[in-house]
Amino acid sequence: MQHKTSSSFFSKYGSVYEHPINLEKTGMICRETEISIKESISLFSCFDCEVFIEVKSGMAALIVSEMPETETFEAFAVHRYVKLKPHIYFYVAAVSSQVSYKLITENEFISTPQLITPAYHFNRILPQVRVKEILGYYYSIRDSGYHFGGESHSYYELTYVDRGTMVTKIDGCEYELKERELIIYGPNQFHDQKIRAGSSCSYVTVLFELEREPEVTHFDFLLNKVFPYTKKIHTLMKTFVNESSTLTPYMDSLLLCLLQEVIIRLLQSEYITNVPDKKPVTDARQHYHDELLEQILTYIDDTIYEPITVGEICQKFSMSRSSLQILFNENLNQTPKKYINELKLEKSRQMISEGRYTISEIALMLGFNSIHYFSRAFTQKYNMAPTEYAKTIFKS
Secondary structure: OOOEOOOHHHOOOEEEEOOOOOHHHHOOEEEEEEEEOOOEEEEEEEEOOOEEEEEEEOOEEEEEEOOOOHHHOEEEEOOOEEEEOOOOEEEEEEOOOEEEEEEEEOOOOOEOOEEEEEEEEOOOOOOOEEEEEEEEEEEEEEOOOOEEEEEOOOOEEEEEEEEEOEEEEEOOEEEEEOOOOEEEEOOOOOEEEEOOOOOOEEEEEEEEEEEEOOOOOOHHHHEOOOEOOOHHHHHHHHHHHHHOOOOOOOHHHHHHHHHHHHHHHHHHOOOOOOOOOOOOOOHHHHHHHHHHHHHHHHHHHHOOOOOOOHHHHHHHOOOOHHHHHHHHHHHHOOOHHHHHHHHHHHHHHHHHHHOOOOHHHHHHHOOOOOHHHHHHHHHHHHOOOHHHHHHHHHHO
């Protein structure tokens, strides 16, 4: 998550204040500046005295460091008026298209511009990958011996096998797609599809165009491979099929979003070395798992202010510890105990934000063994103690 100048993380560089500085009363001087978006930043300012920054319009980020080294700089969203300590290297970066701000300092100051090499790159949150258009989507059921002779075209094509097995050739190289696996054909790749004798196959086809930023260079990772089953992709494709027949308002926009998430998840899998998820034996079993898990999660949420144990959950839902562990690991990728602890910590953060209870009362209400255990667990998860978090909330 992004940090603001009003957060505790910014305190080593400066602080925030509520009301604009009165130049006549303080005798300070001011420079008003208008800036536009700049992603590569090499020249930073550094003053021998305190500097005050007051953003007048637009959204800005403050890039700061105690040392003139590229890798040490941090970016903070400007929240309220900002006071920087002396000898801090800084740059005010535009987040919105235009920003105007005041830079206020003492009459007698020394400013030392510092050239940073290599330049600091300020990363705005922009789409790197975008599904420009879905040209068509179809659900097909093919019987034994079906053979599509093949074609090539100038757009991407995704094939997701819902049931059965399919064999496909891409530029002469053969691939086999089993149930809940998918493949993507790239622009101008010649491909065919066939169903072996004695088999049948139902599958989803989506034809689409992609846009990408020039720096995204690994799109070839999507091609010439079979992507194995994962629960996330299966859920996305299942939702895509279901939503495609609803005819509800904004359905087309939702389909674009679902397909875009599929593409992004596939691209991310290049950097995540996870073992492919175990396929559910049947849809009926998966439906049973989903229903049971939902009941258990609802129960945990309803009783979160009590000291919940794994044994209690097993007893209530008539299941063994090992079955409960498998259910959580397969669907949530974590143990029941970890899920309960993390939910309690999230609830504690909400309660701290409300400001109605002390830290000790919150620890007691959520069933933690002691205030020390609660504080340690909170610090490990959020990188700050509960008391520090409370200060940042009420300061904000």
